Structure formats: structure tokens, C-alpha cells
Amino acid sequence: DAKTTQPPSMDCAEGRAANLPCNHSTISGNEYVYWYRQIHSQGPQYIIHGLKNNETNEMASLIITEDRKSSTLILPHATLRDTAVYYCIVRAEASYDKVIFGPGTSLSVIP
Amino acid sequence: NAGVTQTPKFQVLKTGQSMTLQCAQDMNHNSMYWYRQDPGMGLRLIYYSASEGTTDKGEVPNGYNVSRLNKREFSLRLESAAPSQTSVYFCASSIGQRSGGYTFGSGTRLTVV
Numbered sequence: 001d002a003k004t005t006q007p008p009s010m011d012c013a014e015g016r017a018a019n020l021p022c023n024h025s026t027i028s029g030n031e032y033v034y035w036y037r038q039i040h041s042q043g044p045q046y047i048i049h050g051l052k053n054n055e056t057n058e059m060a061s062l063i064i065t066e067d068r069k070s071s072t073l074i075l076p077h078a079t080l081r082d083t084a085v086y087y088c089i090v091r092a093e094a095s096y097d098k099v100i101f102g103p104g105t106s107l108s109v110i111p
Numbered sequence: 112n113a114g115v116t117q118t119p120k121f122q123v124l125k126t127g128q129s130m131t132l133q134c135a136q137d138m139n140h141n142s143m144y145w146y147r148q149d150p151g152m153g154l155r156l157i158y159y160s161a162s163e164g165t166t167d168k169g170e171v172p173n174g175y176n177v178s179r180l181n182k183r184e185f186s187l188r189l190e191s192a193a194p195s196q197t198s199v200y201f202c203a204s205s206i207g208q209r210s211g212g213y214t215f216g217s218g219t220r221l222t223v224v
Contacts, residue, residue, distance in 0.1 A: 044154070100156060
């Protein structure tokens with residue numbers, strides 16, 4: 001599986017959009033981009049995933065560049081409850097899978 | 112729908128003691144995983160089971176054993192606990208084929224003294 005690179009930390013003002021970047025320059029054609037978050041002391045929570053096209057759900061939007069070498073997770077209106085560590089991972093489509101989580105981005109939403 | 116259930120939630124062991132961490136999922140997922148998380152280290156994969164009847168080592172398997180008891184259950188055993196195994200342990204499951212996210216349990220906080 002390809003590796004990802006994320007900034008270690010970011011701040012965002014409450015009510016503003018939080019844009020979390022992720023680089024995955026060695027991503028393969030069959031690898032999906034996944035985003036998870038972990039609120040302090042809880043288990044990680046799945047947010048969204050995509051292959052080529054931009055995706056949106058009730059939690060966030062995922063923007064993947066045309067060359068697929070980077071992506072951005074967008075939380076449109078960040079709240080204090082969005083303060084968490086956000087993990088970007090890439091995962092191949094296969095008959096089985098295992099995922100290695102990197103250190104992620106620690107997002108602090110500031111009042 | 113409980114998702115992924117881990118037991119116990121907290122445990123204190125003495126060095127050299129053994130114990131088994133239990134994990135069960137009710138989503139009919141094929142794949143299951145054990146991770147440990149230490150401060151500032153992110154999540155590290157210990158063992159995983161791609162499907163019932165198979166298990167494989169992850170990044171940090173030393174000192175652990177696993178059993179995929181059936182499709183629902185995947186246990187992690189510490190035969191002789193060491194202080195270095197003090198950590199938070201998370202179990203996760205996924206469909207295992209095609210795309211699909213992981214569902215994590217709430218974790219087991221283990222302290223070895």
C-alpha cells in the first residue's frame with residue numbers, strides 16, 4: 001500500500017471550513033483514499049473514501065486531484081466536536097486488506 | 112447493532128501474567144484487525160485476519176498471538192505481559208473485499224506493571 005504524508009497539526013476557527021491536505025504521490029491505480037478521525041480516547045471513526053471522483057457525505061467532502069497524487073478533506077463548518085486526529089490512508093482493492101495508519105493531522109478547532 | 116465490541120475496557124496486569132483480549136463484530140465482516148496505540152505513535156498493526164481461518168503478522172507482532180475463533184470473533188493473547196505492552200488496543204473489522212471502511216471498537220486500556 002502507498003504511503004501518505006500529512007501535516008502534523010492544524011488550527012481552524014469554529015464555523016469556518018477546515019481543509020486537511022494529504023499527499024500520496026505513489027498511489028496506485030486501484031488504491032482508494034480513505035479518511036478517518038479519532039477523537040481523544042475513542043476508536044477511530046470512518047469519514048469518507050474515494051477513488052478518482054470527488055465525494056461528499058453528511059460529514060465531509062473529499063477532493064482528489066486529477067493525477068490522484070494528493071487529496072483534501074473538507075469539513076465545511078467546523079465545530080469544537082471536530083477537534084480530533086485525522087488520518088489519511090490509501091488502500092488497495094483486493095481480496096483481503098490491511099492498513100497501516102500514519103501519525104495523522106491533529107486538528108484543533110478554536111472558538 | 113453493536114458493531115465491534117471489545118472486552119475488557121480496562122485491565123492492569125503484573126509483568127509475566129497472561130491475558131486474552133476479546134473482540135467480536137456483528138456486521139458479517141470478513142476481515143479483522145488488532146492495533147495498538149501509544150502516545151505520539153499513531154496506530155500500529157499487530158495482527159490481522161483477512162478471512163476466517165487465516166491470520167497474518169502486522170508491524171509489531173512480537174509478544175502477541177491471535178486466534179480467529181470464527182467469523183465474528185478475533186482474540187489477542189499476551190502470553191507473558193511486559194511493561195512495553197502497556198498501550199491502548201483497538202480491534203477493527205472490514206468487509207475485506209472491494210472498498211469499504213474499517214469499523215473500530217472502543218478500545219482496551221492495558222497497563223502492565
